[in-house]
Amino acid sequence: MLETALYFIQQLLNGLTIGSTYALIAIGYTMVYGIIGMINFAHGEIYMIGTYISFIAISGLIPLLGIEYLPLILIITLAVSMFISSTYGWAIERIAYRPVRGGNRLIALISAIGMSIFLQNYVRIAQGSRDIAMPSLIQGGWSFGPPEGFQASLSYMQLFIFIATFITMGGLTLFIARSRMGRACRAVSEDMKMAGLLGINTNRIISLTFVIGAALAAVAGLLLGLYYGVTNPYIGFIAGLKAFTAAVLGGIGSIPGAMLGGLLLGVTESMTSAYFSSEYKDVVSFGLLILILLFRPTGLLGKPEVEKI
Amino acid sequence: MKKVNKKLLGFSASLMMMGAATLSQAETLKIGLAGPVTGPVAQYGDMQMIGAQMAIAKINEAGGVNGMQLESVIYDDACDPKQAVQVANKIVNDGVRYVVGHLCSSSTQPASDIYEDEGIMMVTAASTSPDITARGYQMIFRTIGLDxxxxxxxxxxxxxxxxxxxxxxxxxxxxxxxxxxxxxxxxxxxxxxxxxxxxxxxxxxxxxxxxxxxxxxxxxxxxxxxxxxxxxxxxxxxxxxxxxxxxxxxxxxxxxxxxxxxxxxxxxxxxxxxPPSFDQRPENADLVASFKAKDQDASGAFVLTAYSAVQIMTDAMKKTNSTDTEKMQKAMREMTFKTPTGDIQFDEKGDLKNFDFxxxxxxxxxxxxxxx
Known part of the structure; x- marks a missing residue:
């Protein structure tokens, strides 16, 4: 009985860990969609670039500066990674999306897919296609349960992922709800033309959206990079697909939806592996997506799109 | 649409091959090295490439085959079955008639269909799936054991x-x-x-x-x-x-x-x-030293199997005194080859007679x- 409960708790924790990072990436998709109604397929690649920058910063920059205090290492890496990834996010918008924004939505979509392929190959050429590995920085954790039977465990790394994710998401929610820029974001999302007429610089707000999305992807890049300890130029594609699914599941365009969708997807995957078979985890999670879209086409927390006249 | 393409491809391929066959008399014998140069398992591709290239260099040093020099051409399949088919078609179009590769079994399988149809000889130094040689093909060999x-x-x-x-x-x-x-x-x-x-x-x-x-x-x-x-x-x-x-x-x-x-x-x-560490065999000391001189590592699992893959093809060319793959494959099933991976023989399917992991x-x- 105890063992069954511990096993369930363990799988729940595993699912929440992976789910919270899906959620971080999903926010990038959902924010861009919420504001300009476009799916930024290059977003997964930003996450991949984020892992590379974190790895480079940790293994190159930090020894150069001679820092050994772990929290400081993490803060510097996070700052560097968020800054550079945001620059990528901003540049992608300027180069690939802004010039085609007025046209058909499909053009922007193709441009995004092209950008994604470009970034993947650019990193492949620059960094090589092999897996790059890094030793774990945050080790250890707690175990619960009888010493001879099954023990549930929570590693410090997992806890760090939860805390970092919730702080980041809380910060973002506050920013959108309370700040002047956040209010402008919401206004542009509601009606871009009207917001422009009322004196909001819509181009700047759209750039800001990309920058925020990229910064969150960089946070996810650092967290998952540290957690798994490996990266390669292809991880962005699958992570992007999963995060996109999470965003759609929660209702694309809705920030709380992306969080909920990410966690739900992570827990579903983990539970499928736990009680069924890991072969079918993608089948079940994408099956769930189809079911939800059949019965709630706008996703869990999405609002139906009102035709603006 | 697809059918027309295939026909066209086949036609242009045969044209190219005729061209290549006449050219090669005067120039070089091209050996295609197909495997992952990029992608997550590229390091296995490296093992195969350095082994095969060393064999080609050694054979050229010793005067080539039947008066011709060998030349390697590298093709990247990224261990992706779809890309492997494209690579195989490109090899056909380029007029290359001997292939060392592919590496991942899932790439070797679809690519070998094309080589068999086109009469191109393929020797894999790394693919261990039994299915590859279980289809009664004539042109497909391997210098490594099976799963x-x-x-x-x-x-x-x-x-x-x-x-x-x-x-x-x-x-x-x-x-x-x-x-x-x-x-x-x-x-x-x-x-x-x-x-x-x-x-x-x-x-x-x-x-x-x-x-x-x-x-x-x-x-x-x-x-x-x-x-x-x-x-x-x-x-x-x-x-x-x-x-x-x-x-x-x-x-x-x-x-x-x-x-x-x-x-x-x-x-x-x-x-x-x-596979056993072939680089530890005393007979291979000189060869391993040549790899070291080039700053390469001969201890990779597929380095010397790839070396053998090149060598068995050239030995068969010497033995039959021709470059015709049809004659070669018949001879290869009867010969015993003295290679860095030991004295090897092939069975009817094109697999090694003994190979111990x-x-x-x-x-x-x-x-x-x-x-x-």
């Missing part, structure tokens, strides 16, 4: 030496991984080992925490993994973090230094079945020692 040999080697070792009480078998759902996992499963079950889990994972996944928790709950004390090193490296690493202390074992697809880079100290938990203990620094 159906490797599986029993691993299975017997597990059943006789390790004697696990509860064993799990995990594979990556690809032709190579699942094939070998099945072969191991059959062997250990016939010897009465208790297999409590048999599960597939998705290649490219990064999170195996659920799978590991499941193995912990089942009380698994030994795990066989069929697949490649990127996933197994992560499984080992995450197992160590979760204090899951079972021993692991994998096929030659996991045995390379990158595994140790990913898994770190956890790689001490691993046993690997590999050996069990090694893997180490955290990427080295290996014979397991007792």
């Amino acid at each position: 159906s040999h490797q599986g029993p080697t691993a299975g017997n070792y597990i059943a006789d030496k390790v004697k696990p009480t509860k064993m799990a078998i995990i594979h990556d759902k690809q032709q190579y991984g699942e094939g070998i996992a099945n072969a191991v499963k059959q062997t250990v079950e016939s010897k009465g080992v208790n297999v409590v889990m048999y599960e597939g994972i998705t290649a490219g996944d990064k999170d195996f925490s659920s799978l590991i928790a499941k193995m912990q709950k089942e009380g698994v004390d030994f795990v066989y993994y069929g697949g490649y090193h990127p996933e197994l490296g992560l499984i080992l690493r995450q197992s160590a973090e979760k204090k899951f202390t079972a021993k692991f074992m994998g096929p030659e697809g996991v045995g390379n230094k990158d595994l140790s880079a990913i898994a770190g100290p956890a790689s001490e938990q691993l046993l690997v079945t590999l 050996v069990v090694y203990q893997w180490h955290a620094d990427g080295s290996k020692t014979l397991a007792e």
Whole structure:
């Protein structure tokens, strides 16, 4: 009985860990969609670039500066990674999306897919296609349960992922709800033309959206990079697909939806592996997506799109 | 639409081949080296490339074959079955008639269909799936053993030496991984080992925490993994973090230094079945020194098998005094070749008559020692 409960708790924790990072990436998709109604397929690649920058910063920059205090290492890496990834996010918008924004939505979509392929190959050429590995920085954790039977465990790394994710998401929610820029974001999302007429610089707000999305992807890049300890130029594609699914599941365009969708997807995957078979985890999670879209086409927390006249 | 394309392709291909055949009399004999130059398993491709290129260099130094020099042409299939088919078509179009490759069984399989149809000779130095030579093809050879040999080697070792009480078998759902996992499963079950889990994972996944928790709950004390090193490296690493202390074992697809880079100290938990270390044979001392002189490592599992792959083709050319693949393949089934991987002979299917895999203990620094 105890063992069954511990096993369930363990799988729940595993699912929440992976789910919270899906959620971080999903926010990038959902924010861009919420504001300009476009799916930024290059977003997964930003996450991949984020892992590379974190790895480079940790293994190159930090020894150069001679820092050994772990929290400081993490803060510097996070700052560097968020800054550079945001620059990528901003540049992608300027180069690939802004010039085609007025046209058909499909053009922007193709441009995004092209950008994604470009970034993947650019990193492949620059960094090589092999897996790059890094030793774990945050080790250890707690175990619960009888010493001879099954023990549930929570590693410090997992806890760090939860805390970092919730702080980041809380910060973002506050920013959108309370700040002047956040209010402008919401206004542009509601009606871009009207917001422009009322004196909001819509181009700047759209750039800001990309920058925020990229910064969150960089946070996810650092967290998952540290957690798994490996990266390669292809991880962005699958992570992007999963995060996109999470965003759609929660209702694309809705920030709380992306969080909920990410966690739900992570827990579903983990539970499928736990009680069924890991072969079918993608089948079940994408099956769930189809079911939800059949019965709630706008996703869990999405609002139906009102035709603006 | 498709049909027209195929016909056109075939037509232009035969034109090109005629062109190449006449050219090669005067110029060089092209040998295509097909395998992953990019992608997550590119290091295995490197092993194959350096081995084959060394053979080509040595043979050219010794005066070439029948008065002609050899030339290598590299093709990248990224271990992707779709790209492998494109590569095979490109090889046909380029008029290359001898191929060393491909590397991943799932790439070799579709590509070999094209080579067989076009009369191009293909020798793989790394693909171990039995299906590849099970179709009665004439042009397809290999200088490495089969999963159906490797599986029993691993299975017997597990059943006789390790004697696990509860064993799990995990594979990556690809032709190579699942094939070998099945072969191991059959062997250990016939010897009465208790297999409590048999599960597939998705290649490219990064999170195996659920799978590991499941193995912990089942009380698994030994795990066989069929697949490649990127996933197994992560499984080992995450197992160590979760204090899951079972021993692991994998096929030659996991045995390379990158595994140790990913898994770190956890790689001490691993046993690997590999082709014997041909570079340790005393006969090969000079050859290994030539690799060292070029700053290359001859100890990779596929380096000397690729060397042999080139050599058997050129030996067959010398023996038949022709470059006709049809004559060559007939001769190859009768000859005995003296190669760095030993004296080898081929059976009717194009497989080696004897090839033994050996069990090694893997180490955290990427080295290996014979397991007792």
